[in-house]
Amino acid sequence: MSPPKDAPAERYQLFQREGSTRWQMRFSLRGHGQIKRSLNTDDHAEAVRRADEIFYEAAYRAKQGMSAKVHTFEAVAEEFIQLILREVERGERRADQGKSEPSLIRRFFVGYFGQKPIDTITDTDLERYVEWRRTYWTEGPGKLITHIEYERGGHKLRRPPKRTAPALSRQRGEAVVLRALLRQAVKWGYVKTPPTVSIRTRKAPDNRRPSFEPHEFEKLTQTSLGRLTDPIMDGTGAEVRASDRRTWRIKRLDDHTRRDRAVLHAYVMIxxxxxxxxxxxxxLTWGDVVGYREGRGKGIDQRDIRLKARGKGMSGTAIPHKAAIPWFDTLWMMFERGMQREPLDTDPVFANEQGKRIGSIANGFTELLKAAGLERDNRGIKRTPYSLRHFHISEQLANGAEVIDVARNCRTSLAMIDKHYGQVRLERVADRLRPEWTRA
Known part of the structure; x- marks a missing residue:
């Protein structure tokens, strides 16, 4: 190592490591210890200029109560990740945060800011990050990633990434983590004042799932029942146009079509x-319809069932209205007729002619909606089979059921009830809003 050369006013020392022509610097500030930096130049004059810049910046940072050392975003992010893991271990954070947040921080935050000094990040940088994040999987680095690895139940799994922009709720959730990281950097003295993490997202569209008003549901069911009869009975029938321009009307339903429509009607009602x-x-299998076998042959008033619901990564028991029971009877009889035996507990409730589980009723449901003129709601949003669940919950609320009971029975949260299902027209609860004591 060559002998140190004194810089002006003894602020710092310049030196060259043995075997290198590059200049280095070292200096000390009270309360911050010794600081060493490479100046990345062979020229002494340029080394002095750079050393002055680094020294005065460090002195200013120390005077402002910050760390005199420059910390890259990546280094601070890793330190923050270790803090998260310690807090999880102490029970101060949820266990899932110890898995999801480190991968989020490394993939997106570090992926964008990397080696940038954390105290130089500005509001403008954050604005640019937001747009980069929105296009990460479609135009950015994520478009080259073929799969994402994750762990569940002690097993390592992989899935393909979604080639879409993150949902608004996800963007806001990630902003909370980034804001927490920057606030922690302030506490550690790496940043004096953090940039404002105001991730501006467009106002979320009205994403309430489309439902049915009671009169619309009645029209839907009447249309569905009408489609079970032969067209010749009411003088109508679908018009068919051949390629040679011949036209005719269907006068009789084939057995396959009639059966499909009967299953669809039972699906709607259940x-x-x-x-x-x-x-x-x-x-749903017949074993999931608890109490059904024991009640067969009895009147509806003497029967009761429970449904074991499985789906969306959760399970639970649902208490249906008794009005659903006759439609289970319909499906049971159709299974018996087609398979020449009673359904087993493992057989699907919604089965085709071969007794196999029906993959989807979406297309048939769309055709029914078109026939009833109910394909879209008043906002122009297309209805789906999920609209039947929305109708059920909205009707429960409109007819006085307790919100917490509805949430539990439908295996959802109070927040989701409020967000998606609580918008019941005021006219339908007018009587509840005008109790007896207010009436003249």
């Missing part, structure tokens, strides 16, 4: 009277 999700309807 979903509306139970509030099950489409995935829960799909997974």
């Amino acid at each position: 979903a509306a009277f139970s509030g099950l999700r489409p995935t829960e309807m799909y997974n």
Whole structure:
């Protein structure tokens, strides 16, 4: 190592390591210890200029109560991750945060800011980050990633990434983590005043799931029942146009079409009277219809059932209205007729002619909606089978059911009830808003 060369006013020392022509600097500030930095130049005059700049910046930082050393975003992020893991271990954070937040920080925050000194990040940098994050999986680095690895139940799994922009709720959730990281950097003395993390997202659209008004649901069911009869009975029938321009009307339903429409009608009624999700309807087996076998042959008033709902990563028991029971009877009889035996507990409730689980009723449901003129709600949003669940919950609330009971029975949270299902028209609860004591 060459002998140190004194810089002006003894502020710092310049030196060259043995075997290197690059200049280095070292200096000390009270309360901050010794600081060493490479100046990345062979020229002595340029080394002095850079050393002055570094020294005065460090002195200013120390005077402002910050760390005299420059800390990169990546280094601070890793320190913050270790803090998260310690807090999880002490029970101060949820265990899932110890898995999700480190990967979020490394993939997105460090992926963008990297080696940038954390105290130089500005509001403008954050604005640019937001746009980069929105296009990460479609135009940015994520477009080259073929799969994402994760762990569940002690097993390492992988899934393909979603090639879409993150949902607004996810963007806001990530902003909370980034804000916490920057606030912690202030506490550690790495930043004097953090930039404002105001991730401006467009106002969330009205994403309430489309439902049915009572008169619309009545029209839907009447249309569905009407589609079970032969067209010749009411003088109508779908018009068919051949490629040679010949036209004719269908005068009789084939057995396959009639059966499909009967299953669809039962699906509509059970979903509306139970509030099950489409995935829960799909997974439903006869063993999940608790109490059904014991009640067969009895009147509806003497029967009761419970539904074991499985889907969306959760399970639970649902209490349906008794009005759903006759439609289970319909599906039971159709299974018996097609398979020449009673359904087993493992057989699907919604089965095709071969007794196999029906993959989806979405197309048939859309055709029914078109026939009833109810394909879209008053906002122009297309209805789906999920609209039957929304109808169920909205009707429960409109008819005085307690919100917490509805949430538990439908295996959802009070927040989700308020966000998606609580917007019941005031006219339908007018009587509850005008109690007896207010009436003249």
